[in-house]
Amino acid sequence: MTLKLAFIGGGNIAQAIIGGLIQSGYPKDNIGVADPSEEQGAHIKALGVSWFTRNQAVVPSADLVLLCVKPNLIEAVCNDLGPSLRDKPLVSVAAGITTKQLTRWSGSEQVIRCMPNTPALVGAGMLGLFATSGMDSTLKAQVERLLSTVGVIAWFTAEADLDAVTAISGSGPAYFFYLMEAMIEAAEGFNIDPDTAKTLVIQTALGAAHMASRGDATPKALRENVTSPGGTTEAACRSLEAANFDRLIAAACEAARDRSISLSQNSAP
Numbered sequence: 001m002t003l004k005l006a007f008i009g010g011g012n013i014a015q016a017i018i019g020g021l022i023q024s025g026y027p028k029d030n031i032g033v034a035d036p037s038e039e040q041g042a043h044i045k046a047l048g049v050s051w052f053t054r055n056q057a058v059v060p061s062a063d064l065v066l067l068c069v070k071p072n073l074i075e076a077v078c079n080d081l082g083p084s085l086r087d088k089p090l091v092s093v094a095a096g097i098t099t100k101q102l103t104r105w106s107g108s109e110q111v112i113r114c115m116p117n118t119p120a121l122v123g124a125g126m127l128g129l130f131a132t133s134g135m136d137s138t139l140k141a142q143v144e145r146l147l148s149t150v151g152v153i154a155w156f157t158a159e160a161d162l163d164a165v166t167a168i169s170g171s172g173p174a175y176f177f178y179l180m181e182a183m184i185e186a187a188e189g190f191n192i193d194p195d196t197a198k199t200l201v202i203q204t205a206l207g208a209a210h211m212a213s214r215g216d217a218t219p220k221a222l223r224e225n226v227t228s229p230g231g232t233t234e235a236a237c238r239s240l241e242a243a244n245f246d247r248l249i250a251a252a253c254e255a256a257r258d259r260s261i262s263l264s265q266n267s268a269p
């Protein structure tokens, strides 16, 4: 059965998922989006799916409700929708909002919490998922198929693991952007023009990611393979080691994980 989907909030992440679904051949008639913004409405209609300004217009007929509003709006959205959410399976992408909160606010026992990342906007996302024990297993598999249109899915059996997911893949794109930024600056420092510097760095990042994603070789093995004794790469890696590169990255990930934990705790009523 093709699920009738109701998106609450039609911004970046909702449009990314809808775009992925449409590309994979999902019937547009089965997708409804509620968002009060006229501007988003125009984008949504351009995707060829129905747009409504009121959440109540899409929820009653839906088989699955996807909550895609900012985390601070989730409780109000659930309150506004009242009992109509109680029997609906939910998927929430709101950072830091727990399934316990979602069940309390919506009354629904079937909840999937999803932590996507920004590359989902270009179909190359990484999505960490956690489902409540009340979630129907067939529906769980359907949600996995739906969301895999924008990226790779990893399921977690402990909800607390989503704080680690947030620190690694949720915030992770920014770490790679930071590295790219620093390498572009270094290239410009060598008098390479900005456009060429950007191309050198981005193509290198893409190539490295391609190599790391194929075959069985670990990133460590790939690094060691290109590090000849006495060579240029070894000189660079020695400099990174001397600056405790791995400990610096571990500390950054820990800071993000701890912040994710405190955001969840702060939002818990």
Ligand SMILES: NC(=O)c1ccc[n+]([C@@H]2O[C@H](COP(=O)([O-])OP(=O)(O)OC[C@H]3O[C@@H](n4cnc5c(N)ncnc54)[C@H](OP(=O)(O)O)[C@@H]3O)[C@@H](O)[C@H]2O)c1
Pocket: 008, 009, 010, 011, 012, 013, 014, 034, 035, 036, 037, 040, 055, 068, 069, 070, 071, 073, 077, 093, 094, 095, 115, 116, 117, 118, 119, 170
């Ligand atoms: N973008 C990402 O890569 C990413 C990554 C991880 C998690 N997330 C999560 O995804 C969620 C959405 O993020 P986003 O980047 O897609 O945000 P966004 O682009 O701001 O989209 C949210 C949309 O919801 C609309 N909205 C506001 N109040 C509403 C209501 N009461 N009912 C229905 N729609 C309403 C907003 O309209 P207005 O603009 O008029 O307010 C906006 O169009 C957040 O909870 C975020 O934590 C996003």
